[in-house]
Amino acid sequence: METFSFIVDKENNNQRLDVYLSRALLQKTSRTFIQQLILKNKVKINGSASKPHKKVKEGDRVWVEFVPPEPQKIKAEKISLEILYEDKDILVVNKPMGMVVHPAIGNYSGTLVNALLHHCKELSDLNHPLRPGIVHRLDKDTSGVMVVAKNNPSHIALAKQFQEHSIQRKYVALVSGRVEFDEGMIDMPLGRSVRDREKMMVTFNKSREAQTVYKVIKRFSDMTLLEIFPQTGRTHQIRVHLAYLGHPVLGDEKYGDKGSFSRLALHAQGLGFIHPSKNKFVEFKTELPQEFRQFTKGIDISRK
Numbered sequence: 354m355e356t357f358s359f360i361v362d363k364e365n366n367n368q369r370l371d372v373y374l375s376r377a378l379l380q381k382t383s384r385t386f387i388q389q390l391i392l393k394n395k396v397k398i399n400g401s402a403s404k405p406h407k408k409v410k411e412g413d414r415v416w417v418e419f420v421p422p423e424p425q426k427i428k429a430e431k432i433s434l435e436i437l438y439e440d441k442d443i444l445v446v447n448k449p450m451g452m453v454v455h456p457a458i459g460n461y462s463g464t465l466v467n468a469l470l471h472h473c474k475e476l477s478d479l480n481h482p483l484r485p486g487i488v489h490r491l492d493k494d495t496s497g498v499m500v501v502a503k504n505n506p507s508h509i510a511l512a513k514q515f516q517e518h519s520i521q522r523k524y525v526a527l528v529s530g531r532v533e534f535d536e537g538m539i540d541m542p543l544g545r546s547v548r549d550r551e552k553m554m555v556t557f558n559k560s561r562e563a564q565t566v567y568k569v570i571k572r573f574s575d576m577t578l579l580e581i582f583p584q585t586g587r588t589h590q591i592r593v594h595l596a597y598l599g600h601p602v603l604g605d606e607k608y609g610d611k612g613s614f615s616r617l618a619l620h621a622q623g624l625g626f627i628h629p630s631k632n633k634f635v636e637f638k639t640e641l642p643q644e645f646r647q648f649t650k651g652i653d654i655s656r657k
Contacts, residue, residue: 466485509611
């Protein structure tokens with residue numbers, strides 16, 4: 354059991370209690386489970402029990418006695434995967450747009466992990482029980498290359514490389530507007546948004562350093578095709594940095610404007626690292642998704 358205490362800020366004044374807590378508790382649980390906690394009197398406002406629809410006010414103290422639900426056993430599901438490489442230690446997959454990487458409370462089906470459990474007999478188990486084999490993640494709507502650890506030694510070796518930022522990662526993105534400089538680095542710290550706890554923002558308060566290198570591939574009349582090389586791996590880093598630059602990723606409802614593009618125009622095209630057991634550098638690349646191809650005809654984007 355964990356206990357949490359929050360002071361409602363100005364931005365969340367007059368918010369429903371269950372909505373406020375679903376944001377305050379981030380990804381710890383679902384809104385449905387929060388409603389159950391409230392109805393069981395595990396949530397109090399200024400010392401008094403309440404109801405899910407109760408509106409919180411600025412300055413209210415919200416106290417939560419959080420008893421996490423028992424984790425469900427993850428089911429193996431026969432879901433098609435595009436496997437780029439596989440051996441006894443690792444598996445490299447091209448994650449499609451729209452697929453969540455791992456199950457979470459309230460969403461136990463249809464994820465990459467469900468598909469991996471059907472494909473693999475073994476995955477590393479050093480991570481959270483709902484995340485076997487998962488060393489790193491891509492956002493749900495970001496497609497592209499991911500490496501999965503099939504055993505614990507491989508997981509440790511890969512995790513160390515991600516921690517040391519020695520992994521070579523390349524993304525391709527279509528962004529709004531014409532980016533002025535041919536190349537550059539966005540070096541701005543990122544932290545949790547004070548207005549919406551599900552979002553990140555450039556901030557110097559309770560933040561972590563973040564660097565994103567970009568290069569212009571081609572400028573169009575109202576958009577730019579970029580190569581992107583993140584030097585760190587913060588949550589939503591590329592999307593937040595490009596929005597801060599004034600050129601949000603097309604199709605990004607969270608940090609920009611969905612506009613006319615049919616999806617989030619961000620694809621993890623390449624991933625390079627030292628193989629955990631072979632101790633040599635390996636690199637994997639994917640073709641760009643169909644939605645990108647009309648913008649990249651005749652353009653060489655294979656260079657590192």
